[in-house]
Amino acid sequence: MKQRDIDELSGIETTGHEWDGIKELNNPLPRWWLWTFYACIAFAAVYTVLYPAWPIVSGGTKGILGYTARDQLQQEVSAAQAGQAEMLAKIAAMPVAAIAADPALAAFASAGGASAFKVYCSQCHGSGAAGGFGYPNLNDDEWIWGGTIDAIYKTIAHGARSQLDANTHDSPMPNFGTDGILTRDQIRAVATYVASLSGLPGGEKTEAGAQIYAQNCAACHGPEAKGNPQLGAPDLTNAIWLYGGSVDGIIAQVNHPRLGMMPAWGAKLGDTTVKELAVYVHGLGGGQ
Structure with a gap:
């Protein structure tokens, strides 16, 4: 051994x-x-x-029980949808203003709108809806096309300058420079005048600038430059500038305006989701 x-x-x-x-x-x-x-x-x-x-x-192999994770997920989704069906039916049947006035419905719609916003809107307006150059901030109380919940609903549903929706917002600003409506000196005069209205550096209230403004800009932006949401004309007297708050930025916009486009989401998302988005955006803090 x-x-x-x-x-x-x-x-x-x-x-x-x-x-x-x-x-x-x-x-x-x-x-x-x-x-x-x-x-x-x-x-x-x-x-x-x-x-x-x-x-x-x-x-x-399928297994003798026939279980799959996909089937389980589908069952859970179906159960969640069944639980939401009653609230969604109410949202579909009610005007958006009435939804916002109902605390329970408003909370439900806002939660759905927040989810839809992250998927469809955050790419332009930012995850916090603070916007950026060329994209409006949805948290403040400055609205190009109106900040009531009905106005927000219309803007989301039909968009702005959308070629796919006949009811879209569309009020283009003239190309004052490239179309020869104003000379370079006139554009600079009106730009410095407009800059002075909100206290921008380089702004100057001249008689020539005021006269050019009255003849060419007041019809849309108003005689006091407070803007007109019916025409999509922004307020020129505050510190909110979509395309840059400077004399050069204003000159560029007057010379050859940037005309932003927002898709018309109504046909793509459906009326219920648009209402949820309107309730959510209106509740961010800047809704009128």
Whole structure:
């Protein structure tokens, strides 16, 4: 019989394996660990029979229970939709102003609108709806096309300068420079006059600038330059500038205006989602 090799330091029998003078002790795994391991093997064998597990050429084994995560997800989605059906039906049937006046409906609609905003609107207006250069901030109380909930609903549904909607907002600003309506000196005079109305650096209230403004700009922006939401003409007396608040920025806009376009979301999203978006945007803090 082979002689047992006992480690001198620990007094434990070795396996007989040795590497560079280092011997491997013969320490069997604990019984509880082995039985746990065997139980895991048995569980895995049963699991592969009951549930989808093994890939095959045309897909995978189905399991005798026929369970799939996709089916479970669809069941959960269907249950959630069934729970929302009553509220959605009310939103579909009510005017948007009445929805906002009902606290329970408004909270439900606002939650749905917040989700839709992240998917369809945040790319332009930002995740916090603060906007950016060329994209309006939806948190303040300055609205190009009106800030009432009905006006916001109309803007979302029909867009601005959308070629796909006959009811879209559309009131283009003339190309005063590129079309030769005003000379370069006249454009600078009216630009510095407009800049002075909101206290921008370089602004100057001159008689020439005021006269040019009255003859060419007051019809849309108003004699006091307070704007006109019916025409999409912004207020020129505050510090909110869509295309840059500077004399050069105003000159560029008067010379050849940037005319922003917003898609008409009504046909794409449906009336219910548009109402939810209107309630959400109106509730951001700047709704009138």
